[in-house]
Every structure is written in C-alpha cells, then in structure tokens.
Amino acid sequence: xxxxxxxxEETGEHSERITLDQSDLEKLRPYVCGIARRVGVIPADRDDxxxxxxxxxxxxxxxxxxxxxxxxxxxDAARTLIAAFAVRAARRYRRSARWSGGGPADETPSxxxxxxxxxxxxxxxxxxxxxxxxxxxxxxxxxxxxxTSETAESVGVVLxxxxxxxxxARDLLAIMR
Numbered sequence: 001x002x003x004x005x006x007x008x009e010e011t012g013e014h015s016e017r018i019t020l021d022q023s024d025l026e027k028l029r030p031y032v033c034g035i036a037r038r039v040g041v042i043p044a045d046r047d048d049x050x051x052x053x054x055x056x057x058x059x060x061x062x063x064x065x066x067x068x069x070x071x072x073x074x075x076d077a078a079r080t081l082i083a084a085f086a087v088r089a090a091r092r093y094r095r096s097a098r099w100s101g102g103g104p105a106d107e108t109p110s111x112x113x114x115x116x117x118x119x120x121x122x123x124x125x126x127x128x129x130x131x132x133x134x135x136x137x138x139x140x141x142x143x144x145x146x147x148t149s150e151t152a153e154s155v156g157v158v159l160x161x162x163x164x165x166x167x168x169a170r171d172l173l174a175i176m177r
Contacts, residue, residue, distance in 0.1 A: 039090035
C-alpha cells in the first residue's frame with residue numbers, strides 16, 4: 001500500500017491518496033468471502049464473487065485512487081469501500097439467484113408473506129434504528145452473523161466491550177418491546 005499526494009486540477013486542492021497492489025488485494029480476499037458468507041452466497045460462488053469484488057475495487061482504486069480519511073488507517077479506508085462493493089455484489093447475486101431459481105431463495109418478511117410478520121419486522125427495524133450508534137453497529141454485525149471477536153475487530157474495540165455493547169443493546173430492545 002502506497003500513499004501519494006495528488007492535486008485536483010480544477011480546484012488546486014491537494015489530497016493524499018492510497019494505492020493498493022496485488023498482494024494487498026489478496027490479503028482482503030478472506031474478508032470479502034466472509035461478507036459473502038454472511039449475506040447468503042453459497043460456498044461454490046463465494047470465491048468468484050470475491051474475485052469480482054476485488055477486481056472491481058482494483059479498477060475503482062486505479063482510476064480514482066482512494067482518498068485517505070483523516071485519523072483512519074489505509075486498510076480501514078480500503079476495507080470500508082470493499083465492504084460496500086461486496087454487499088452490492090452479493091445483492092446482485094441474490095437477485096439473480098432468485099430470478100434463475102437457484103441459490104438462497106428465502107422470502108424476507110418485508111417482501112411478502114404474512115402481513116403480521118411484515119409488521120413485526122418493520123417494528124424490529126424501527127427499534128434498532130432508535131439505539132445509539134455504537135450499540136446499533138454491534139446489533140447489525142450480530143444480525144450478519146459476525147462472531148463477537150469479528151464484531152470487536154470491525155468496530156475497533158476489545159472483545160469484552162463488544163460483548164457488553166451487544167448485551168446492553170439486547171436489554172434495551174427488550175425494554176422497547
């Protein structure tokens with residue numbers, strides 16, 4: 001991973017950018033496969049999806065460079081962008097899998113089925129949205145089936161803090177019901 005200064009020709013503004021090489025991308029492959037697993041991509045397709053995501057990210061970073069966010073490590077900036085790319089690709093995968101009749105075809109409560117289940121799902125989302133941001137993030141990662149150690153690493157806290165936040169969030173959600 002390399003840093004370089006670039007100048008916006010229109011505004012004359014200087015900004016610092018990072019570039020990634022092949023080895024940096026390969027280190028991120030397990031991260032992308034983990035996201036694909038959590039979103040419901042079948043094991044046979046995870047590696048292909050990871051390759052597509054990393055290639056798309058490489059093209060994106062090569063064309064535009066990744067702007068360094070003050071106070072954030074280079075890897076964090078790259079991982080944030082890659083997570084967005086991976087979720088978008090996994091959604092496309094799930095749509096095409098449903099359309100073709102293969103892959104995970106579970107019907108989510110928000111898209112059909114019993115109106116009572118849809119109502120409960122929406123109420124649950126509203127309750128989660130009312131949580132403080134630090135607790136909401138832990139609940140979201142728990143819903144994506146992250147382990148507590150993965151959650152702690154993703155949020156940037158120690159394992160005990162992640163467990164405590166998850167417990168506190170569950171207690172608050174129980175009170176809100």
